[in-house]
Amino acid sequence: MLSSTMASQRAEATPGQAEKYLAIREATRALAAPLSAEDCTIQSMPDASPVKWHLAHTTWFFETFVLEPHCPAYRAFDPAYRVLFNSYYNAIGDMHPRPERGLLSRPGLEEVLAYRQHVDEAMLALLDRAPSTPLPAAVTDLVELGLNHEQQHQELILTDLKHLLSRHPQMPAYQKQWPLTQVLVRDARWIPFAEGLREIGHDGRGFCFDNEMPRHRVWLDAFQIASHPVTHGDFIEFIGDGGYRRPELWLSAGWDAVTDRGWQAPAYWTQRDGQWHAFTLHGEVPVDPNAPVCHVSFFEAEAFARWAKARLPTEAEWEIAAGGVPRSGNFLESGALHPLAPREAVADGLLAQAFGDVWEWTRSDYGPYPGFQPAIGAVGEYNGKFMCGQYVLRGGSCATPASHVRATYRNFFPPDARWQFSGLRLARDA
Structure with a gap:
């Protein structure tokens, strides 16, 4: 509200x-x-x-x-x-x-x-x-x-x-594929942030959902966050190193999901003749190693981060790091329904591809900010009652309306959800 x-x-x-x-x-x-x-x-x-x-x-x-x-x-x-x-x-x-x-x-x-x-x-x-x-x-x-x-x-x-x-055996396309510019190889780097007292949450200018309020102070220890999200190529390395077969990388509930559901790769992936393919809204395409990995659960994101000797950022870290990033790129309103669309370069010290590719899992439970109060009446059921058993995602995906994304937006899903356009970005302690 x-x-x-x-x-x-x-x-x-x-x-x-x-x-x-x-x-x-x-x-x-x-x-x-x-x-x-x-x-x-x-x-x-x-x-x-x-x-x-x-x-x-x-x-x-x-x-x-x-x-x-x-x-x-x-x-x-x-x-x-x-x-x-x-x-x-x-x-x-x-x-x-x-x-x-x-x-x-x-x-x-x-x-x-x-x-x-x-x-x-x-x-x-x-x-x-x-x-x-x-x-x-x-x-x-x-x-x-x-x-x-x-x-x-x-x-x-x-x-x-x-x-x-x-689920259709012919895997029909929603829209025809258009020619996509090749996704360029980019060297991910670590962007440092000093410790300090920061403010997060919506500042009251323009629309926000009730779960983005109130704005409040948080203490952040020094941390580093990756300039780019994890790519398909990164995840292929994780798979090749036995990532889905190594229980030491997984949370207990995550390992249960892997074994019970037979996960071997992100959702919509299949392998033929040694080549990974992914189903998209434009039909099946070869997996581009340079594009952000998509359709992974929180469990998979957390396991990958552990394998990479890093961690997922907290939502406060993500918001502070993304606060100065312009909301540009290809979103739903411009017709891009696939995270393979090319992105513009951003300045040093800013996150690349923070908005408009994939939602990015954080390590933060979805809960109320200090002082949060749901609205009175039925509308108060909009967000507050779901603050249990879910994790926060930030950023916005290729399916998100462009005018709908902002650094304070708090999306949330259960840790096993994979059908959303969800990926991840790594962080680590300084």
């Missing part, structure tokens, strides 16, 4: 909110445009959701939190949707079980798209009235939260869809 200090900023920003709303909603619809109704209905695993469900749930969010409480004349498209497309908001009421979202053959895709249009018309009518009748800050805050929530689901559409397509 937005911080309370931003209320006046949001009220002033209302005149442009209708255009922003429309652009983000159209971007979501565009992601589904190349897909068939069947593509949009199937659920490939309990952790993923069908594209159709994402289209409906993001619409449900605006209907439930904005239109129904703040527009007395609004009429729900279908009262049954309150249960069907509720994700995890217990304060709202019952919800359809997450592992069974793929069983929702009805409503069909066309009806879900009609639902989106119904809600969009009501939302645009609400937002277009703002210049003459300004909306309360609480309402514009909810709209801004809903738009950022939808951007999160844009990324989830791609990650979930990739897993779905990978």
Whole structure:
């Protein structure tokens, strides 16, 4: 949820909110445009959701939190949707079980798209009235939260869809491959940071999720962090050195995952004739040794760091190190859906490829910052209740909307999650 200090900023920003709303909603619809109704209905695993469900749930969010409480004349498209497309908001009421979202053959895709249009018309009518009748800050805050929530689901559409397509025996492409510039070999180096008292967390300028607040001080001992993320080539060396067969490199729960699930390489990798290949949203491609490794779990990232005689950075170390890095590169909005796209060089002393390639695992448990308080009501369930048993990732991936990434963004997943565009960067004590 937005911080309370931003209320006046949001009220002033209302005149442009209708255009922003429309652009983000159209971007979501565009992601589904190349897909068939069947593509949009199937659920490939309990952790993923069908594209159709994402289209409906993001619409449900605006209907439930904005239109129904703040527009007395609004009429729900279908009262049954309150249960069907509720994700995890217990304060709202019952919800359809997450592992069974793929069983929702009805409503069909066309009806879900009609639902989106119904809600969009009501939302645009609400937002277009703002210049003459300004909306309360609480309402514009909810709209801004809903738009950022939808951007999160844009990324989830791609990650979930990739897993779905990978299960098809023909491994179909979501988009055709375009020619990619060769990824250049770059010499990773260690960037030093002195010990000291630092501040992390969002500073209140612009949007943030509630888990990025409040800004607070942390003490950091001197450390070094790698200039570049770990590459496919690095990970191939780890595999060749028996990385997946050496229990001394793994946390106990990680070794259980390796043995129980038969992990031998990152997700979506296969080996043929001595060459590793990876499934991507553009189909299967040879693994480029110079590109950032992708689709590894926290367990794999931690084991690799131990093998490399290093460690994962804490989220505070990562944020301090990435604080001066410009948010540039190829992201979802520019069409790059593959971490093989080339990156611009950055100045010495700055992290390379910090934003727009892969989410980077940190060694930090996902927990509340000192003084954190979830919002009152159902919206307070957005982040706070998940602060248990998960680890923080930082940066943003090739599937993340460009306007959505920032150094303070705290993504989080369980330690065995691999279907996200997740990689790692090494750190070590000074």
